[in-house]
Amino acid sequence: MSKASIVASEAAHFGGMAHDWWDPDGDSAMLHKLNxxxxxxxxxxxxxxxxxxxxxxxALEGKSALDVGCGAGLLAEPLARLGADVTGLDAAPELIEAAKGHAAGQGLSIDYRAGELKTLEGSFDLVTCLEVIEHVAEPADFVAALEKRLAPGGLLIMSTPNRTEWSRFLTITLAEGMGKIPRGTHDYDQFIDPDAMRALLGAAGLEMVEVMGIAASPMKGLHLSEDLRLNYIFSARRA
Structure with missing residues (x-):
């Protein structure tokens, strides 16, 4: 039997950020830069x-999309604007309430739900899960649950910090240490490198299609790159 993916302390941590999630200068400022x-x-x-x-x-007219770990809707709203029928799922009820309020103010219809991925029913043409897997209890079970929500011919897109000393330094030592990201947001022991991610995907019957790094530099800020050391984003499909 698969175990729950939600870690209560993680849900509480992110739920505590709900009040200013949409403030580009608030606790979620880094997500606004990353989005x-x-x-x-x-x-x-x-x-x-x-x-x-x-x-x-x-581009997503007539297609369904599921954003897992949707927060207050930073990605779900653009997906809805692309024409998708969007469902947003998050472990923190506070974030779901903030998401509902913001979407209503934007005139967007998004089905937001709080709870466990494994209890969700239905399948989706596009499944997104960004900066989430490093916060779940059982990554292998979580990836298997993502696969179950993917419709035939569907596309999965995920992103996560790489498990490198560079990522530890920039994400935890520097960003959290300087208050750019709330302290305690990341646990380096939960970071997953691309090879380990491919193994998780393979065990769930999925294959990585394309991977790009998300790098940071003084000149470019955050940007897509061949450098995977800090963070990487990838697409996957059924093998």
């Missing part, structure tokens, strides 16, 4: 996988 970079990769993968028109404003 455009992730969206660049996601849009490219959508266009390739679904053979969509790269100039279309509704």
């Amino acid at each position: 455009p970079v992730r969206l660049q990769f996601i849009r490219d993968q959508i266009d390739q996988h679904f053979d969509a028109d790269e100039h279309s404003l509704k």
